[in-house]
Amino acid sequence: PTFVVPYHRHTPSTLSAHASHPTMIRRILLTAAFATSATGFTVPASTVSPRSTTRIAAFENNNDNDQLASFDPLHLSEESTTNNSHGRSAAIAAAAAILSASSPLAASAAGPDWGIFEGRTGSLLHPLAMFSMAALSASTGLLGFQWRRQRTLGDEISALKKTLPNLNGAKSVKEAIAAAEAAEEVDVSYVSTLKGALSIESEIEGLVKERKDLASSGPRDKHFNQGALLLFIGTAFAIEGPLNTYARAGKLFPGPHLYAGAGLVVLWALAAAMVPAMQKGNDAARGVHIGANVAGIGLFVWQITSGIPILLKVVEFTKWP
Secondary structure (H helix, E strand, O other): OOOOOOOOOOOHHHHHHHHOOOHHHHHHHHHHHHHHHHHHOOOOOOOOOHHHHHHHHHHOOOOOOOOOOOOOOOOHHHHHHHHHHHHHHHHHHHHHHHHHHHOOOOOOOOOHHHHHHOOHHHHHHHHHHHHHHHHHHHHHHHHHHHHHHHHHHHHHHHHHHOOOOOOOOOOOHHHHHHHHHOOOOOOHHHHHHHHHOHHHHHHHHHHHHHHHHHHHHOHHHHHHHHHHHHHHHHHHHHHHHHHHHHHHHOOOOOOHHHHHHHHHHHHHHHHHHOHHHHHOOOHHHHHHHHHHHHHHHHHHHHHHHHHHHHHHHHHHHOOOO
C-alpha cells in the first residue's frame, strides 16, 4: 500500500532556524521538503490488496470474465499507480534541478558573493600591481648589471695594469717619470714610454673609483632583494588577474595578454632556479639568468600593450567599489 505523506509548510520560526545553518544544510532541507511535498499530493492507491481480490475471484464464478479483480469502478488504483510514478519522477527531477542550481560548482562564477573582489577596486589591483612590477623589473635588471659591472671591473683593472711599463719601484707613473727625469743620465725613450702610460694610469684610476662607488651603493644585495620581491608579488598578481576575470565574467579569455603573463611567470621561475649555480661561479647559469630576465622584460612590454584595452573595458563595465 502507498502511504500519503502530508505536506509540511515552513513557518517563519522554522525558516529563521534554517537560516542559521550552513548553506549546504539549507539546500539539502529545501530539496527534501520539495520531494516530500511533491509526493504528498498524489492520489492514494486502492487499499484492496491483490491477494484478497484473487481469493474473492477464486471463491466466485471463475467463468465470469467481466468480473473485476477488485471493487474499483473508477479505476483509481491504475491512475494512482501512474500518478505515483509520474509524481516520484517529477520530484526526483525537481530535486536534482534544485541541487544542480544551488551547487557552488555549477553556479555561475560571477555573482554578488564575490563582493569587492568583483568590483572595480578588485579589478584594478591587477593592472596597478603589474605596472609597478614592470618598473620594479627594470630597476632590478639595472641593479643586476651594476653588480655584474662591479664584479668584472677587477679583471679590467688587472688587464690594464699588465700593460703599464716597469715603474722601477715607483707607486705611480707620475712618480716614475719624476724619478727618471731626475736621474744623472736621462733615458729619453723610457721617459717617453712612461708619459704614454699616463692615459692608462688615468683609466685605471677611473675604474677603481667606479668600483668603489658601486660597492658603496650595494647593488648585489639590492638586486637579490628586489628580485625576490618581484618573483613573489608578480606571481601572486599573475594568478589574481585570471581569478578576478573569472569572478566578473564566469570564464577566461585566452589571448596574447594571458599567454604573455604565463610565459613571464615561467621565465621568472627559470631565472630564480639559476641562482644557486650562479653563486658557485657557473657562467652558463649566469647567462641563462640574464637571458631569461631580458626576455621577461620583453614579455612585460607585450603584456602591457595587450592589457591596456582590457583595462579600458574593465573601467567601462565595472562600478565602484
